[in-house]
Amino acid sequence: MSASSVRDVALRAGVSVGTVSNVLNHPEKVSPAAVERVQRAIDELGFIRNDAARQLRNGRSRTIGMVVLDVRNPFFTDLARGAEDEAAGSGLTVTLGNSDENPQREATYLDLFEQQRVYGVVISAYADITERLTRLKQRGIPAVLVDRSSPDGPFSSVAVDDLAGGRLAVEHLMSLGRRRLAFVGGPMGIRQVADRLEGARAAVASHPDVSLEVIEIDALSVLAGRAAGADIVGRSPDERPDAIFAANDLVSMGLLQAFAMQGAGVSVPGQIALIGYDDIDFASAAVVPLSSIRQPSALIGKTAVEILLAEVENPDAPPHHVVFQPELVIRASTRG
Structure with a gap:
């Protein structure tokens, strides 16, 4: 059965197409009796107005x-x-x-x-x-x-000022006495990731006793963070960073999962302090509640x-x- 049109409704109600249009769009311009006839015809025919088409006609x-x-x-x-x-x-x-x-x-x-x-x-x-x-x-x-x-x-x-956010995260880590820092994020083609790293580097630049390792990952995801965390766990303790700034909270959560796995032997924040970015709801609910840079x-x-x-x-x-x-x-x- 083909869909009913405005013309079909007009024929069934015994009114003009213009009257049907007014009932649909400006019912105050139509007499109550005509409105009732048109509404009855709409119900009988199962007519459904095409708002998308009407809007496109309006531009x-x-x-x-x-x-x-x-x-x-x-x-x-x-x-x-x-x-x-x-x-x-x-x-x-x-x-x-x-x-x-x-x-x-x-x-x-x-x-x-x-x-x-x-x-x-x-x-x-x-x-x-x-x-x-x-x-x-x-x-x-x-x-x-x-x-x-x-x-x-x-x-x-x-x-949000991601340069300022990167500086804020790394300045916090340095205030804890951490000196072997790492940034985990990527791809670097994402402007926000690059800006957060640039802010982190700016914070470290005035502290010659602080190093910043960049660990690039291919996605801002829990899985990518977990893979980076597994690589860090595989290092000897003196080769691991003592603090990590993750490009977002999902990456932070993946890192935390890798460190918490049985046999990993990495405590947070004891051995590695960890901070993320975004302050998503899950950050506060993690096994170790995550510090983060909040965006509104x-x-x-x-x-x-x-x-x-x-x-x-x-x-x-x-x-x-x-x-x-x-x-x-x-x-x-x-x-x-």
């Missing part, structure tokens, strides 16, 4: 397209929740895409959002997508970068949507850049 959908690096990371789910809550207040919805740190998948989502003529795009970018976002803007689709500062860029951005994830998402809504209203406004300051959260993994 813009009521959906915000959002792309994040890794939806498995609670930081990004909290960020998406903040964006969704703010969008809902304006009658908008959020469609979430996971690039999985893959530039091809990232491009595919942007193509899809362009085809759907979304209200706007919020994206934690993996690749250099300046040209791609410029094309979206030319088509009337604004974009806001999240979790990535772009103070001189052509697009608005909302982020939900606030980042909320602020990004606020900026996006303002740019829809005023497309010619200059880019707006918001940078939040990170916060050191000290727990048992560095508090021996």
Whole structure:
């Protein structure tokens, strides 16, 4: 059975197509009797209005397209929740895409959002997508970068100062008397990872008695952290770092799992102090509660949507850049 159309409803109700349209969109303009006839015809025919098609005819959908690096990371789910809550207040919805740190998948989502003529795009970018976002803007689709500062860029951005976060983490470890430090993170092509490492190096630069080893991993995941931890466990005690700054909390949790395995013989924070980044909910619930650098994830998402809504209203406004300051959260993994 084919789907019923507005014309079918009009024929069944004995009214014009325009009257059906008014009942659907402006019922206050139609007499109660006509509204009743149209509603009865809709029920009898099982008519379902196609809001997506109507929105596209109007030139813009009521959906915000959002792309994040890794939806498995609670930081990004909290960020998406903040964006969704703010969008809902304006009658908008959020469609979430996971690039999985893959530039091809990232491009595919942007193509899809362009085809759907979304209200706007919020994206934690993996690749250099300046040209791609410029094309979206030319088509009337604004974009806001999240979790990535772009103070001189052509697009608005909302982020945390990751350079400051890296310094904060390493300064805390050095304040504990730790001198053989390691940074565990990667891929280094992710801007946030590179910035956190740069901040860590800046903190160490003024302390000639402190070393900073870089242990690069291929993903910001628990499994990658566990593999790096296993390699560290395999070293002799005098070759291990006495403190580790992990690029995010998932990596921290993987490291902690490797150190806690039977026979590993590595105590936290006794032998190795450990600090992560993001302060996800799981950090405080770990077997050894993890110290971390806190980012206001939900606030980042909320602020990004606020900026996006303002740019829809005023497309010619200059880019707006918001940078939040990170916060050191000290727990048992560095508090021996």
